[in-house]
Amino acid sequence: MRRLLVLAGVILACIASAQTVVVGSKKFTESYVLGEIAKKVIADAGLLVDHKQGMGNTSIVWGALSGGSIDAYAEYTGTLAEEILKKPGLSLEEIRAQLDLQGIGVSGELGFNNTYALVMKRSRAAELGITKISDLKNHPELKAGPTHEFLDRADGWKKVMANYGIELADVKGIEHGLGYSGLNAGEIDIKDCYSTDAEIAKYDLTVLQDDRHFFPTYMAVWVYRKTLDPKAVKALESVVGTIDEGFMSRLNERADETKDYSAAAAMYFSEVSGKQVKVEQESLTQKILGWTLEHLYLVGISLLLAVLFGVPLGIIASHPGRLSGFILGGTGVIQTIPSLALLALLVPIPFFGITERTAIMALFLYSLLPIVRNTAIGISTIPQPLRESAEALGLEPGACLRKVYLPLAMPTILAGIKTSAVICVGTATLAALIGAGGLGEPIISGLSLNDNATVLQGAIPAAVLAIVVQLLFDVLERAVVPRGLRKH
Amino acid sequence: MIVFSGVSKRYGSSVALHPVELEFAAEKVTALIGPSGCGKSTILRLLVGLVEPDEGEIWVDGQRMSAESKLGLRRNMGYVIQDGGLFPHLTSRQNVMLLPEHLNRQSEVDLKGLAALTQFPEAALDRFPLELSGGQRQRVALMRALALEPSTLLLDEPLGALDPLIRADLQRDLKEIFARVKHTVVLVTHDMGEAAYLADKIVLMRDGRVVQQGTLREFQEQPAEPFVTEFLNAQRTVVAI
Numbered sequence: 110m111r112r113l114l115v116l117a118g119v120i121l122a123c124i125a126s127a128q129t130v131v132v133g134s135k136k137f138t139e140s141y142v143l144g145e146i147a148k149k150v151i152a153d154a155g156l157l158v159d160h161k162q163g164m165g166n167t168s169i170v171w172g173a174l175s176g177g178s179i180d181a182y183a184e185y186t187g188t189l190a191e192e193i194l195k196k197p198g199l200s201l202e203e204i205r206a207q208l209d210l211q212g213i214g215v216s217g218e219l220g221f222n223n224t225y226a227l228v229m230k231r232s233r234a235a236e237l238g239i240t241k242i243s244d245l246k247n248h249p250e251l252k253a254g255p256t257h258e259f260l261d262r263a264d265g266w267k268k269v270m271a272n273y274g275i276e277l278a279d280v281k282g283i284e285h286g287l288g289y290s291g292l293n294a295g296e297i298d299i300k301d302c303y304s305t306d307a308e309i310a311k312y313d314l315t316v317l318q319d320d321r322h323f324f325p326t327y328m329a330v331w332v333y334r335k336t337l338d339p340k341a342v343k344a345l346e347s348v349v350g351t352i353d354e355g356f357m358s359r360l361n362e363r364a365d366e367t368k369d370y371s372a373a374a375a376m377y378f379s380e381v382s383g384k385q386v387k388v389e390q391e392s393l394t395q396k397i398l399g400w401t402l403e404h405l406y407l408v409g410i411s412l413l414l415a416v417l418f419g420v421p422l423g424i425i426a427s428h429p430g431r432l433s434g435f436i437l438g439g440t441g442v443i444q445t446i447p448s449l450a451l452l453a454l455l456v457p458i459p460f461f462g463i464t465e466r467t468a469i470m471a472l473f474l475y476s477l478l479p480i481v482r483n484t485a486i487g488i489s490t491i492p493q494p495l496r497e498s499a500e501a502l503g504l505e506p507g508a509c510l511r512k513v514y515l516p517l518a519m520p521t522i523l524a525g526i527k528t529s530a531v532i533c534v535g536t537a538t539l540a541a542l543i544g545a546g547g548l549g550e551p552i553i554s555g556l557s558l559n560d561n562a563t564v565l566q567g568a569i570p571a572a573v574l575a576i577v578v579q580l581l582f583d584v585l586e587r588a589v590v591p592r593g594l595r596k597h
Numbered sequence: 598m599i600v601f602s603g604v605s606k607r608y609g610s611s612v613a614l615h616p617v618e619l620e621f622a623a624e625k626v627t628a629l630i631g632p633s634g635c636g637k638s639t640i641l642r643l644l645v646g647l648v649e650p651d652e653g654e655i656w657v658d659g660q661r662m663s664a665e666s667k668l669g670l671r672r673n674m675g676y677v678i679q680d681g682g683l684f685p686h687l688t689s690r691q692n693v694m695l696l697p698e699h700l701n702r703q704s705e706v707d708l709k710g711l712a713a714l715t716q717f718p719e720a721a722l723d724r725f726p727l728e729l730s731g732g733q734r735q736r737v738a739l740m741r742a743l744a745l746e747p748s749t750l751l752l753d754e755p756l757g758a759l760d761p762l763i764r765a766d767l768q769r770d771l772k773e774i775f776a777r778v779k780h781t782v783v784l785v786t787h788d789m790g791e792a793a794y795l796a797d798k799i800v801l802m803r804d805g806r807v808v809q810q811g812t813l814r815e816f817q818e819q820p821a822e823p824f825v826t827e828f829l830n831a832q833r834t835v836v837a838i
Contacts, residue, residue: 498682501645502696502741503672512695516686591686593725 129157130341133170133179133544136163136554139223139305139357142364143183145374147331147345154344162370163554164544167192172456172463173544174332175211181333181345185223187325189215189332201328208332214342216331217349221357224327225259226304227269230292231315241318245275245299254283254297266301272323304354307361316354329357351381368560396551397570404547404574407465407540408533411472415529419477420522423484424510437485440478448475448536452543468540468547475536476529483525487518520590527582534575538567548574598623599644599749599781604653606639613639614805616652623658623748626775626782628796630789632828635802637785641753644783645676658748672696674749675742675780679757681734683726689737690722693744702745711740714777716770732763736770743778750780756791771795789813789832801825 130151134144141162148160161179164170167188173179190199194207205215227242234240237248245251259265260282270276283291283300289308291297302309304316329352331345352360356377364373378386391399426436446454451471461467491514499513515522541549548567555563601619605612614636621627629637642648643655646667655662657670676682683692693711697703712719717736726734735755742750755771756764772795775782786792792799793813801808801816809821820826 494678494680494682495684497642497647498676498678499684501647501671501674501676503668503674504696504699505668508699512699513684517684519686591725593685593687593727 129159130181130338131179132158132160133164133173133182134160134162135167135170135182136165138307138361138364138370140183141370141554142360142373142377143219143329145370146348146377147181147183149371149374149378150344150347151341154340156338156341156344158341161544161546162550165542165553169463169542169544174213174334176462176464177334178464178544180337181331181341183219183329184332185327185329186218187224187327189330191325197325201330209335212335214333214335214337216333216342216345219329219331219348220350220352221305221354222326222328223303223305223354223357224324226302226319226324227299227317228292228302228309228314229299229317230295231313233295233298234315234317239317240315241320242269242273242275242323243320244317245277246273249276249278251277251298252279252281252296253277253299254281254288254291255301256285256288257282259301269323273321305357305361307358307365310355310359310362352377356380368562393566397566400546400548400550400567401570401574403545404534404537404549404571407468407472407537407545407547408530408578411469411537412476412526412530412533414469414473415476415480415533416526418473419480419525419529420484422477423481423522423525424488426481426485427488429489433485437482440481443474444478448539449542451475452539456543463543465540465545467543468537468545472533472537472540476533479525479528479532480522481525483521483528484518487521487525488514490521491517516591517594520586520594523582523586523589527579527586530578530582531575534571534578538571598658599783600656601640601643602654602656604643604650604655606636606643606648606651612805614643617807619800619807621781621783622798623781624779625797626784626795628784628786628792628799629802630786630792630799631802631808632787634804636805637800637802638753639805641751641783641785644749645674645751646671672700672745673747674751675739675744675747676751677735677738677742677753677755679754680731681726681738683734683738683741685726688723688725689717689729689740692726692737693722693741695741697744700745705746706744708740711743714743714774715739730763731759732767735759735767739771739774743774746778748781750782752782752784754785754787757787768794789829801828 132144132147132151134140144160144162148158151158164173164179167184170179170182171184171193174182186201186204189204189208191197194204199207201215201218208215229239239245239248253266255266260280266280283297288297288300289312292300292314293312302316308314309316331348333342333345360373360377363376364370367373375386422436422440426433443451448471451474452467455461455467455470456463461470495513495517496509499509504512537547538549538552540547541553548571551563551567552571555561555565555567599621601617603616603618604614605616606614619640629640631637639648643650644657644662646662649664658673660666660670662670683689684695687695690708693708694703694706697706708722709719711717712722715736717733717740721729721733726737729737738755756767759767768791775795784792784795798810799813799816800810803824809816809825816825816829
């Protein structure tokens, strides 16, 4: 028990050591790359900085920013207007004014617009003299292969064509990746895309100019907490206006190709400064160590809380009665709530939100049942003659508990804590869903990028950790359980 | 001296003890005997405060047993049950010293003397109960009960789980202990021979009532009712086989 406390203390001290700027990113390549760029410029400004990669979708990352668990990330004006402020069509100035009221700052535009676009192979477009969408009017013979989604959307393909007054004879829905191959092979001439897709650089495609401004604008900007160090804000502003669509597409391509976001960031700095820049990448060991420490921190704190609350609850529950039924029933019900649902239930509660607190609370609740139940069982199954002997000896109820009941129940209680610890190590991987970090971070970002190597960087250490925790408890058991209670 | 005055006890609808008047003389050994469920163990549990009487009062050395007084009274009693009731997580020494250390009175305990008195090998003091024989466990339980020199010693079938040879040994040792340390002893047993050998007075019980009190000779010569003779004969038959 004392050793556990010391361990938890050491981990806490490690994590809370310094004031660090935390940059976040959403779960897709471009957001990762921009996060790495932000990390590098802030570090160059002489500040400590950490990048929480691939925290989730907009609502999660935005929640983390407004809740204060991250300080900055890259967002798009269209998303800010539509999803965050629910007022489509706001200008950058209007967005800035409204977010200012929430304590959030918005930088200038980074330079590129990541919106829907139509693309053609550069050579084919040049051959036909097409540079903008309205040029398509003169080429009804072109074959189009938009994605099914874009074809079906009310504001998709049909609306663009109607808006521009274009009619193409041959339009067939094709899956996004296959569509790019089709464009490259010349099987189709035109398709929809996002204007910074890596494939644009990869296949040397040209984005047709949206000369009637049909598509909404999604200009990339930095959003940051107003409390952020002015030096960091200045560093972020230095990126403003330096990345156009083509550049972003090439950066995305580099990242996709290498699965190394810092390599893409290095490419950015090299091209902007005109000289070779190396962006320090944390070694794999460092990264895994970092995740593991975060993981242990989450598990340690939750487990400590679960022991502090679970053992007393178990002691109360060991006396048969209504209260016992209530405690055991209540902790049992918590256990049946799927872990994802529990997180989702906690997030809307004001104190919790998208923070580490939510993850710790959820893990704490999950760890309770085995500890409470084993404590209650351990104490209530002490044979009657032993209980009565302790009482008849003349020990007060508190002394009976401390000197006789708890030591006798110790093997069972420890087994409960062990079960909780192992469950906790596994469940803590889900904490990454709400940006609380840990070994779930590579698992979840790897899954969303379809990158198995990254998944394994989290999955293997998590599995090893569970086994190590199990072994540690076996050792602890030998140290704590008196010889007289061990099986001979 | 211990006095039961009009004490009764029921568990749910079954009566464990009808209102009873009883006296346990100071510094004498009294044996409670009778068939299973006669109420002899209930008397002992009432005495040590593990259960509370429904009616009546229990007085121990002039002090009335109550929720407030029971802790103090218990600390002046030694209690030994059938399988010893030793705590398996503590060594013999720790079992004996548990209460004295809790009360910070360990200097009053003469462990060597206790071991000699109960014929327990000192070398085995650091063994755990599971590492001892049944007879040795009872000796440790006796040491624990006697550690703070209580004025009352309560024994609930202390030899019930032992095999005959060890049992005879311990009976002899108990007799000696009773003679050397002047306690008020209450002994629950189902063996008339043991009761007659160890006790100054025998209390025979049946169905929650006292049938007769006295010595074995009085039981034989002036049985209060036919059940007394029946009980003695049944015991004799067992011995005869």
